[in-house]
Amino acid sequence: MSQKExxxxxxxxNTILVLDFGSQYSHLIIRRLRELNVYAEMLPCTQKISELPxxxxxxxxxxxxxxxxxxxxxxxxxDVFKLNVPILGICYGMQELAWINGKGVSRGDKREYxxxxxxxxxxxxxxxxxxxxxxxxxSHGDKLSALPTGFTTVATSDNSPYAAIAHESEKIYGxxxxxxxxxxxxxTQLLKNFAVTICGAAQNWTMENFIDTEIKRIRALVGPTxxxxxxVSGGVDSTVAAKLxxxxxxxxxxxxxxxxGVMRKNETVTVKKTLDEGLGINLTVVDAGDEFLGKLKGVxxxxxxxxxxGNTFIEVFEKVAEGIKPKDGSEVEFLLQGTLYPDxxxxxxxxxxxxxxxxxHNVGGxxxxxxxxxxxxxxxxxxxxxxxLGELLGVPEDLVWxxxxxxxxxxxxxxxxxxxxxxxxxxxxxxxxxxxxxxxxLYRQISQAFACLLPVKSVGVMGDQRTYEQVxxxxxxETTDFMTADWFVFxxxxxxxxxxxxxxxxxxxxxxxxxxxxxxxxxxxxx
Numbered sequence: 001m002s003q004k005e006x007x008x009x010x011x012x013x014n015t016i017l018v019l020d021f022g023s024q025y026s027h028l029i030i031r032r033l034r035e036l037n038v039y040a041e042m043l044p045c046t047q048k049i050s051e052l053p054x055x056x057x058x059x060x061x062x063x064x065x066x067x068x069x070x071x072x073x074x075x076x077x078x079d080v081f082k083l084n085v086p087i088l089g090i091c092y093g094m095q096e097l098a099w100i101n102g103k104g105v106s107r108g109d110k111r112e113y114x115x116x117x118x119x120x121x122x123x124x125x126x127x128x129x130x131x132x133x134x135x136x137x138x139s140h141g142d143k144l145s146a147l148p149t150g151f152t153t154v155a156t157s158d159n160s161p162y163a164a165i166a167h168e169s170e171k172i173y174g175x176x177x178x179x180x181x182x183x184x185x186x187x188t189q190l191l192k193n194f195a196v197t198i199c200g201a202a203q204n205w206t207m208e209n210f211i212d213t214e215i216k217r218i219r220a221l222v223g224p225t226x227x228x229x230x231x232v233s234g235g236v237d238s239t240v241a242a243k244l245x246x247x248x249x250x251x252x253x254x255x256x257x258x259x260x261g262v263m264r265k266n267e268t269v270t271v272k273k274t275l276d277e278g279l280g281i282n283l284t285v286v287d288a289g290d291e292f293l294g295k296l297k298g299v300x301x302x303x304x305x306x307x308x309x310g311n312t313f314i315e316v317f318e319k320v321a322e323g324i325k326p327k328d329g330s331e332v333e334f335l336l337q338g339t340l341y342p343d344x345x346x347x348x349x350x351x352x353x354x355x356x357x358x359x360x361h362n363v364g365g366x367x368x369x370x371x372x373x374x375x376x377x378x379x380x381x382x383x384x385x386x387x388x389l390g391e392l393l394g395v396p397e398d399l400v401w402x403x404x405x406x407x408x409x410x411x412x413x414x415x416x417x418x419x420x421x422x423x424x425x426x427x428x429x430x431x432x433x434x435x436x437x438x439x440x441x442l443y444r445q446i447s448q449a450f451a452c453l454l455p456v457k458s459v460g461v462m463g464d465q466r467t468y469e470q471v472x473x474x475x476x477x478e479t480t481d482f483m484t485a486d487w488f489v490f491x492x493x494x495x496x497x498x499x500x501x502x503x504x505x506x507x508x509x510x511x512x513x514x515x516x517x518x519x520x521x522x523x524x525x526x527x
Contacts, residue, residue, distance in 0.1 A: 013039035013209075014201040017056035021045045021064025021074055021092050024520070027345055027483045028180040029060055029090070031382065032188055037203040038195045041380065042345065049079035058086040058199030061093025063178060067142050068092065068099040069106070075099075086171035086198045088127075091140055094165070094174030097148060104146030113139050115183060116157040118164075125154045125166050127173050129193050134185040136163075136177035143176065171198055207389045211244070214377050218248040221375065222334060228375065229321050230255040230336035231313070232283070233263075234271035235405045237338030237378060239279075240390040244377050245336055246281050247393065254324055254332070255281045258316050260309065261289025262409035262423055265431040274399055288316050296411060296418040300455075302527035305418065309408040318371055335372035339379050340386060342482045382481050403434075403448045404482070412527040416455030421508075426453040428506045429472045436498050437476070446488050449476035451502070452526050460503075460510030469510035472502055477524055485519040 016033055020026040020042050033040035045061070059080055066073040076096055080087065089097040095105045118136045120128050136157070144162040147153060151174070155164035165174045173194070179187030195201045222228060228245055232238040232255045245253045257271050268285060276283040295308050314335075321332040378386055383404070390400040406412055413430070414422045429451040437443050452473050460467040474495075479485035499512035515522075 013205055013213075014057040014199075015054065016040040016058050016060060016195050016199065016201055017052075018042040018060045018062055019045045019047060019076060019080070019093075020062045021066065021096075023063035023065070023092065025178055025180050026062040027342070027481065029062060029191070030341075031481055032180050032191050033195055034205055034382070034385070036188070036192050036195065037205045038192075038201045039205040040195075045074050045076050047077065049077045049083065055083065056085060057201045058088070058195060059083065060194075061087065061089040061096055063091030063093060063139070066092065067105075067107070068095045069103070069142075081172075086194065087173070088194050089172075089174040090180070091176060091178060094176055095142055095144065097172065097174045098144050098146075098151075098162075098165075101148035101150060102146060104144055104148060105142055106145040107142055116159065116163075116177065118155050118157055118177065120155045120164075122152065122154045122166070125164075125173075126198055127166065127175075127190060127193050128154065128164070129189075129197065131186045131190050131193070135183070136179070136185070136187070137181045137183035138177050140176060148174075207385060207392055210381075210385075210389065211247075211392060214244065215248045218245065218375070218377060222249055222252075225330040226252070226334065227324065227330055227332040228253045228334040228336055229317060229324065229332050229372065231317065231338070232257050232271070232275060232281075233338075233405065233407065234267055234274065234399075235338070236383075236390060236395070236400055236402050237340060237386060237404070239275065239338075239395055239399055240386050240393065241336055241338040241376075241378050242275065242281055243279055243390070243393045243395055245375075246279070251282065252330075253282065253336070255283045256286060256317060256320050257283060258286045258288050258313060260292040260313070260409060260411075261420070262292065262309075262411040262414075262418065264405060264410070265427050274396065278396060279394075284320060286316060286320060288312070291316070292411075293418065293420060293423075298417060300416050302412055305411050305527070306408050309411060313407070314372075321372065333373060334375045337374060337376050339376045341380055341382055344379060345483065384480060401444055403443075403446070403450075405450075406525060412525055413450060413452035415452060415526060422453055425470065425506055425508050426451060426472075429453070429502045429509065429512075432501050432505060433474055433498055436494070436501065440494055442488075442490075442494075445478070446476045447479045447482070447485065448524060449474075449488070451475075458511040462510075467510050469508050471511045471513060472506075472509050473513050473515050473526065474498065475515040475524075475526070477519065479519070479524075482524065485524060487516045487518060490514070 018029050030040045030042055098105050115135050116138045118134055120132055143160055151165045151167050154166045157163040160176045163176045179190045230242050232242050242255050259268050275281045292312055299305055324332050387400050410423050410426050411418045414426050433451045437449055454471040454473055456471055457468050458471050476488035477485040478488050495514055502512050503509055
């Protein structure tokens with residue numbers, strides 16, 4: 001098995017395949033379908049259909065930032081039409097259908113971005129059952145200049161004479177608007193019409209069903225004797241993955257917690273109490289802080305930090321694995337990681353021709369000669385699905401709803417060189433910030449919050465003395481899937497209290513700021 005696991009989920013659940021052309025909305029198509037309990041998976045638009053290990057129930061061609069008529073623009077493998085399954089093209093995907101069937105696509109006289117009123121011409125089209133003259137969201141500069149060969153017009157808008165089209169004899173549809181965004185009034189209904197009514201996909205994607213199928217998959221993959229070593233951090237992802245693994249193979253799973261010297265305050269104590277004492281998981285605690293911090297000395301580039309931490313993380317794991325000697329003579333063969341679907345989408349370029357933003361430590365920075373084989377049971381799940389899974393597995397509520405913490409830890413929240421002194425400042429500030437959020441009853445309203453230490457100094461006044469010390473930036477975001485996020489609006493009195501505590505209680509801090517940047521354009525973390 002290669003380092004990247006191939007998902008077997010589509011072989012169990014009816015799957016809608018989303019072929020991604022690099023749209024910022026592609027992941028939302030997946031989200032909307034899964035909210036309908038229909039399993040959907042995304043692959044790049046360049047996917048060779050002959051290499052698919054499973055047959056989809058239907059195919060959706062996503063939007064994208066390109067023009068189909070320009071040289072170098074991405075195009076779908078024409079074998080997709082040989083699958084004999086329904087196809088829906090959205091925005092660029094619709095233009096791709098038109099380009100293949102007559103090339104009637106050109107730059108529009110007027111760019112259409114924002115709300116538009118959809119005028120349904122053919123109410124008998126099954127794609128538009130229950131979707132009448134409603135508001136939709138447009139985002140395109142190109143449009144169809146002619147009706148593709150073999151298609152009819154289903155709907156129009158003021159600026160798009162071909163806002164929706166359908167093939168005369170086959171189940172192939174194209175829409176110029178985006179049903180996946182909330183601004184399209186009946187977009188979810190349209191996606192349900194396509195996935196459930198037209199494609200016949202079963203609405204059986206639930207975490208209850210996932211538990212059963214994934215445990216069977218894990219047992220088949222690991223076999224009756226092999227041992228699994230687990231990468232646990234105390235966060236919800238790794239904890240849920242660990243609990244799922246324990247349910248699957250019992251005592252053959254060994255959870256390893258590595259204190260890398262850049263964890264949250266009191267993290268080691270909390271992890272031991274939760275995983276070992278609370279969930280009954282075999283847990284080994286490794287203190288490797290000096291090793292990590294030693295390798296990070298003098299390093300300021302965030303990608304280098306991630307690579308160093310990722311590589312060191314695996315090196316430590318392999319050393320621990322060598323020390324595990326099962327009584328029956330079996331060997332440790334697998335490494336468990338809590339990789340989630342947003343990590344995969346954002347970090348792996350093959351998930352569409354979109355630019356890699358940053359390397360997540362769960363999917364990047366691994367050693368090329370790593371001896372252990374990866375097993376990633378949460379790889380196809382979004383954060384909300386993982387939390388529901390955790391609740392079903394009996395993971396404590398306070399841990400299920402704990403904010404995410406990056407694998408590289410405080411190392412990427414200390415901008416610039418990571419030293420023990422800098423880590424201490426960032427850690428203490430973060431502890432105060434989270435403590436006040438919990439006191440204010442805001443923790444569950446916020447998806448992720450943290451403090452980071454900036455690589456600048458600022459003039460301050462303490463007592464009658466002038467100071468020249470460091471700056472803490474606070475961040476808090478609201479999101480459902482961590483692909484997009486908005487900043488959380490605190491009351492001024494709350495921020496005032498937090499800033500006062502940090503400046504007064506954390507040595508070396510002269511100023512506190514609050515980050516009000518959404519994602520995009522920013523990422524959640526600063527590095």
